Amino acid sequence: MSDREAILFANDTFYAAFAGGSIEQMRAVWADDRDITCIHPGWPPLAGQQEVMDSWTSILSSGETAEIRCVGARAYSQGDTAYVIGFERMPGTLLTTTNVFVRKGAVWRMVHHQAAPCQDQAAADQEDTDPTLQ
Amino acid sequence: MSDREAILFANDTFYAAFAGGSIEQMRAVWADDRDITCIHPGWPPLAGQQEVMDSWTSILSSGETAEIRCVGARAYSQGDTAYVIGFERMPGTLLTTTNVFVRKGAVWRMVHHQAAPCQDQAAADQEDTDPTLQ
Numbered sequence: 291m292s293d294r295e296a297i298l299f300a301n302d303t304f305y306a307a308f309a310g311g312s313i314e315q316m317r318a319v320w321a322d323d324r325d326i327t328c329i330h331p332g333w334p335p336l337a338g339q340q341e342v343m344d345s346w347t348s349i350l351s352s353g354e355t356a357e358i359r360c361v362g363a364r365a366y367s368q369g370d371t372a373y374v375i376g377f378e379r380m381p382g383t384l385l386t387t388t389n390v391f392v393r394k395g396a397v398w399r400m401v402h403h404q405a406a407p408c409q410d411q412a413a414a415d416q417e418d419t420d421p422t423l424q
Numbered sequence: 425m426s427d428r429e430a431i432l433f434a435n436d437t438f439y440a441a442f443a444g445g446s447i448e449q450m451r452a453v454w455a456d457d458r459d460i461t462c463i464h465p466g467w468p469p470l471a472g473q474q475e476v477m478d479s480w481t482s483i484l485s486s487g488e489t490a491e492i493r494c495v496g497a498r499a500y501s502q503g504d505t506a507y508v509i510g511f512e513r514m515p516g517t518l519l520t521t522t523n524v525f526v527r528k529g530a531v532w533r534m535v536h537h538q539a540a541p542c543q544d545q546a547a548a549d550q551e552d553t554d555p556t557l558q
Contacts, residue, residue, distance in 0.1 A: 325500060327498070327500065327509050329520045329522065332541060332543040333520075333542070333544060334520065334542060334544040335496070335509045335520055337509075362469070364469070364471065366535070366536070368504060368526050369502075369505065370502060370503060371505035373507075375461050375469045375536070375538075376469065386467075388522045388536065390507055390522075401500070402500070402507060402522065404509075404522045404538050404540065406465070406520075406538065406541070407540070407541070408468060409466040410466070410467060413468035
């Protein structure tokens with residue numbers, strides 16, 4: 291598996307945990323040996339394991355993220371750090387995102403996530419292999 | 425200068441270029457030897473030197489960013505890659521941001537920027553040494 295494939299696999303794992311609604315799965319996606327940070331749409335920046343994981347517990351327990359999909363993901367890396375940008379689609383919601391990962395052994399773990407509203411539906415449709423699903 | 429100081433200095437340089445309105449200064453902040461990416465508030469992700477710099481030319485020429493300030497910046501790094509999160513304040517506008525940098529020699533150059541609306545004015549005030557300026 292190339293670096294790019296491994297980074298996009300880690301990104302897919304994040305969205306699987308997001309859709310699955312399991313805080314245990316979500317926790318396993320993130321690095322557990324360093325500061326982590328997160329900026330949810332409209333929220334202030336969160337920092338530290340406790341604050342970030344508490345936010346995910348709250349968001350996942352809402353049950354509103356089951357249909358989230360990442361679209362048009364592009365990975366960029368240097369050494370043991372990478373970031374992925376793309377769209378997040380849920381019914382009625384279009385977001386853009388920055389996901390930052392660090393490599394630990396053979397696995398890329400998330401250290402930062404920002405998601406924010408996007409107004410350009412047409413751009414997301416263009417990247418989406420099946421926009422009719424939304 | 426420590427890594428952290430150098431990263432925050434690069435972040436300050438970005439906001440100086442942003443406030444100064446000079447595309448030449450802005451161009452100098454960004455890495456010129458690799459793919460760069462950018463997600464402006466509400467926009468789809470942009471990728472590549474041409475697309476990203478064209479967006480800055482458009483934004484800076486509006487003259488509406490002269491009073492932009494970065495507040496509560498926090499830097500995180502691993503090796504030659506770093507990211508900074510924080511708030512961006514302009515009169516009537518509060519944003520959160522993720523800025524990604526890579527080290528080239530002694531200088532950190534921007535490779536990615538995402539900014540997005542934030543609804544939590546109180547959190548920004550708490551980080552701001554002089555919120556009355558806004």
